Amino acid sequence: MPATLELLRISATTAPAPGVRTMPTITKLVDTTTCIGCKACEVACQEWNDLPPETTVQMGTYQTLPDMTANFWNLIRFREHEENGALSWLMRKDQCMHCADPGCLAACPAPGAIVQYTNGIVDFQQDQCIGCGYCMTGCPFDVPKFHVKTQRVYKCTMCVDRVSVGLQPACVKACPTSCLQFGTKDAMLEVANKRVEQLHANGFAQAAVYDPPGVGGTSVITVLAHGDRPELYGLPRDPTIPMAVRLWKGPLKWLGNLAMVGGILGVLVHYVRVGRKDHD
């Protein structure tokens, strides 16, 4: 249900997006240092979005599934990290990061199948999706998941249906430790930075907020105790829209269009100037 006046970007469209209503950028804060791995957020996500249950997989950890699926958009990843004889349990909430500069949207060829609202939410419109999977190619976080039966792609909606009526996302609502919080980007950055300061004081000198600038920042920001090594949590160090996708949607597209128009103009000019090989 896209709210027309709140559409900041629309995939595969030649016209400007109609969003004139400015809204504060909303953000979900994930504080991995206070996550207890209860997975209430996973359940809340399934419940609110009324998604069919997935059969869980025993992976030797508490992790529900090896990866997100088309029916499972919020996965707590459990990683055991050993360093200097100390074991730390690094949990991370894997979901769509709602990039300010979304690679999925840049790659999508179907008009209106991916939209971005003025509040920063990136949302898939499955009725317009043609199932090509370009969004999966464009995403630097490997988030969009293909549904074999419906042949469409799915991911976290940031509970856009809740947020647009003033509620917080279901996962945030369910979190018992407040490691998930929801608000404007400014407010969440303030909370996150304060938490990072605490962590610095508590001996986590490398603690940092993960809000990668390569994708313009994200609407899901994460506090990491080992902020210098996001890969420990399975997060890419400096995610950007993949180079090949940028080349494809940027210079190659212009060169290609120019070459095609040039080729057609070229043969037209040849036809008028030289013409057919006459048989006299």
Place this chain on the structure above:
Amino acid sequence: MTHRLVRYDFGERLMHTLAALAYLYLLLTGLAFWTPAFYWIAVVLGGGYLSRVLHPWIGLLFAATVLWMFVVWRRDMRVTPEDRTWRRAIRHYIRNEDDKVPPAWRFNFGQKQLFWLMVFGAAALLLTGIVMWLVASIPGELSAVGQIATLLHAVAALATIAGFIIHVYMGVAVVPGGLDAVIHGEVTEEWARRHHPLWLAQVKSENDARSRE
């Protein structure tokens, strides 16, 4: 009534027609996915979803027809010493100064170049296309494979489009009887003398040999 020669037998015409139709479908639906300005083509052809579903299957058909062409024509498409002199005179060919163009065998050097462009282009499109088809099964660690395949698919498609534009223009608008020959299969002796004199001589000597038997 001038004497007519068989230039393309039924099998060749069938394979060329199938390749042409398949390529046209791939070009149109591919352009729809390439840029939103052409998305309407996918709508006209039954919708974006149907176009996305059929594109890879028609791609397999096209790859099969190119393989067929490769089997049937690869000997005739081998680049010969005559082709090198033809290439040097290509500007005369472009300007229709055909008396200054060296004689060609069954296919001239331009046709051969298109053939090899399409053979290698189709191989690249097939390989990258299969990767794109299976993109949902690529594990996250190998995502670069899908990204590079997507880029190369577009590059290879553009290369074939360049050849396609020239090929269709030459066959339809520049060489009188070209389109007719590839549809009906026969050309006049006069046509063969103008465009493929070495091939004409070859066919004639073969026919003579056959009539002597």
